[in-house]
Amino acid sequence: LELVNDLRQACKAGDQFELAYQLQNDLTSLEPVGFEVLLRWNHPTRGRVPPTTFIPIAEETGLIRQIGLWVLRTACHEASTWHGQYNIAVNVAPQQLMQPSFVEHVSDILLETGLSAQQLELEITEASIIDDQVHTLKVMQQLKNMGLRIAMDDFGTGYSSLAMLQTFPFDKIKIDRSFVQNVHKDAQRAAIVRSTLLLGAALDIPVLAEGVEVEDELQFLRLENCASVQGFYFGKPMSRDEMRVLVQGKK
Numbered sequence: 629l630e631l632v633n634d635l636r637q638a639c640k641a642g643d644q645f646e647l648a649y650q651l652q653n654d655l656t657s658l659e660p661v662g663f664e665v666l667l668r669w670n671h672p673t674r675g676r677v678p679p680t681t682f683i684p685i686a687e688e689t690g691l692i693r694q695i696g697l698w699v700l701r702t703a704c705h706e707a708s709t710w711h712g713q714y715n716i717a718v719n720v721a722p723q724q725l726m727q728p729s730f731v732e733h734v735s736d737i738l739l740e741t742g743l744s745a746q747q748l749e750l751e752i753t754e755a756s757i758i759d760d761q762v763h764t765l766k767v768m769q770q771l772k773n774m775g776l777r778i779a780m781d782d783f784g785t786g787y788s789s790l791a792m793l794q795t796f797p798f799d800k801i802k803i804d805r806s807f808v809q810n811v812h813k814d815a816q817r818a819a820i821v822r823s824t825l826l827l828g829a830a831l832d833i834p835v836l837a838e839g840v841e842v843e844d845e846l847q848f849l850r851l852e853n854c855a856s857v858q859g860f861y862f863g864k865p866m867s868r869d870e871m872r873v874l875v876q877g878k879k
């Protein structure tokens with residue numbers, strides 16, 4: 629309950645949130661292709677509160693709509709300085725997607741920041757689709773018509789993933805890191821990852837593997853023709869300043 633009030637306060641204060649940036653790399657060239665932005669909350673007395681603690685609170689209270697808009701605007705503003713070199717991937721909560729003004733907000737932010745829609749990828753989870761399939765499909769089509777890409781995040785952790793891939797126009801599948809961890813040592817995970825990669829290939833949807841930490845996992849994914857990767861092996865989520873050093877060094 630205290631955290632609820634603190635989160636409300638944080639939304640007003642405006643200086644307690646920051647974004648972390650995690651690399652996404654192509655698995656053939658190993659070159660960076662983009663960053664996923666991850667929200668961080670620096671609580672004035674508790675320090676860093678993990679997103680797994682405060683995102684659910686933000687969702688329950690509806691504050692996620694306001695916070696999510698800040699994330700999107702800040703991320704697009706930052707990415708607009710990358711000279712088109714990298715894509716930016718932003719997590720979108722179910723409530724944001726269901727907001728009647730969401731598409732308009734995205735369009736306004738692109739205009740305002742000058743970021744090309746082709747550089748923006750929105751990550752949504754299965755939870756977004758379950759609520760109102762007809763509306764979700766309409767919103768996804770509007771976003772795609774604007775030129776954005778949409779990724780299915782945390783693939784495999786929810787349910788009815790397979791039917792959803794057929795019905796909804798996803799541009800990328802992100803295999804959840806729980807399947808990627810130790811994939812080279814665990815036959816069940818290997819089977820799940822392999823079949824997801826085959827499914828992606830059959831449906832012509834590129835697959836990104838999350839949570840790659842060691843060379844053996846990378847090697848497995850490479851042999852199975854995974855398109856791209858993200859994880860501690862390539863880097864922990866970086867602060868804005870660390871990310872800027874990397875981006876500027878590559879210019």
Ligand code: G
Pocket residue numbers: 665666667678679680683696699719720721
């Ligand atoms: O960043 P990791 O640090 O711990 O993120 C934990 C969880 O929080 C992940 O499931 C991630 O998708 C979610 N998350 C991180 N940033 C955002 C955000 O900006 N919006 C939403 N909706 N979820 C986020």
Ligand code: G
Pocket residue numbers: 650666719781782805838839840841858859860861865
């Ligand atoms: O659910 P989502 O994929 O949006 O959230 C990404 C989360 O995964 C963040 O909390 C991020 O810090 C975490 N993460 C990213 N790479 C790795 C990794 O290689 N290993 C582990 N354990 N966590 C990771």
Ligand code: MN
Pocket residue numbers: 664719751781
């Ligand atoms: Mn994500």
Ligand code: NA
Pocket residue numbers: 781782783802804805838
């Ligand atoms: Na994920």
